[in-house]
Amino acid sequence: MHMTSAPHLLTEDRPEFDRLLDEALRTADERPELATLGERLNAEQLRTMALSARALLSAAAAAEYDHFVKVREELRDVALSTPSGAAENDSGQDEDDGAGAFAVVAVLAPVLAGTAMLIFLLVGYSLKMIDPEPAFARTMVTAGWLFGALTVAALLFAVVGLLVAAVRNSSTEVAAEESVPVPDELSRAREAWRNALLERGIMPFLRDALADPSAVSGYPVPRTPGAGRIPDLGYTRPDFTSPGAPSQGTRPGYSSPDFTSPDFGGPETGPE
Structure with a gap:
């Protein structure tokens, strides 16, 4: 083994x-x-x-x-005993929370603005088809186009914010790797x-x-395919020999105990 x-x-x-x-x-x-x-x-x-x-x-x-x-x-x-590590972790947690909130706003703002644009435009143009045209139909259409402009602005803001966040994260990762050098000692x-x-x-x-x-005794080499004959590394099997034949040497004497039966009398010695 x-x-x-x-x-x-x-x-x-x-x-x-x-x-x-x-x-x-x-x-x-x-x-x-x-x-x-x-x-x-x-x-x-x-x-x-x-x-x-x-x-x-x-x-x-x-x-x-x-x-x-x-x-x-x-x-x-x-x-582990330096408090700066905990402070860095707290600041990193705050940055992560801020980035998460910004991501939520960047996703929801265009969606909400686009939905409002569709609703106002659909209702406004539907009202313009009525004769006579209601007075607030033009207002609904104008509001719809305003929400459309807001949707475009929100999309541009989200794209720019995501690019800035990606650049900031990449610079932070590089700085973190460079700020933890292996001590010389x-x-x-x-x-x-x-x-x-x-x-x-x-x-x-x-x-x-x-x-x-x-x-190098005591560490036998495993047999590798194609390696040829593996040399002896000083590890030999124990010398097991079978016991000798009965004719070899003198066997220890062993005799069974001398059991003798008690004396029993014949029929003529029966009880009187």
Whole structure:
């Protein structure tokens, strides 16, 4: 059974181990110590072996990793305890509420104005067909055209407002991404851990596995199609032997207990 999780690494940092391992295998042709890749073991076999030994390899950079985690937790605590984060969230909530109200007005205003225009024009022109024409028919038509102009103005206002909101949101997103840079201390700690894990953990393991697979004992390689014969990695089956034949050696003596029946007299000794 292969060990696929490392108790030393946190869950959020395990993908970083996988990325470093994949990078080392991908650039194996640039490293002289991995020049024999593919002769005894291929990349997939090495990757499986390294993943099964993840806890052992990550322990080689334990000091750097502990420092990296400590720096990261301190920065997170500072960020959570800063009240500016809550203030920014409140201001952002207010901006979202304002944008939502503007969107509602921008949608409803043209609809309501257009509906009023249709009603007034329909009623006004219907009244103009009556003979004699009512006095307020012309007023209804005029009101309908006024609502028509209002509809056009509302549509233009909505389009301009939506464009302005889109530009504002895009600029806010860019500013937010630029305003949260990775602190230098955290970046240095992370890079120190990556280098230590790669140079003291992953690379020595891959180099030793390629030079002498038996030196990496305890991590058997899975059989890969087309990989040919898989070398022995020092993992052997226990030596089971069947018990010897009865003629071999001396068997321990065993005799059944000496059960004797009680003395029974014959018929002539019956009760008097």
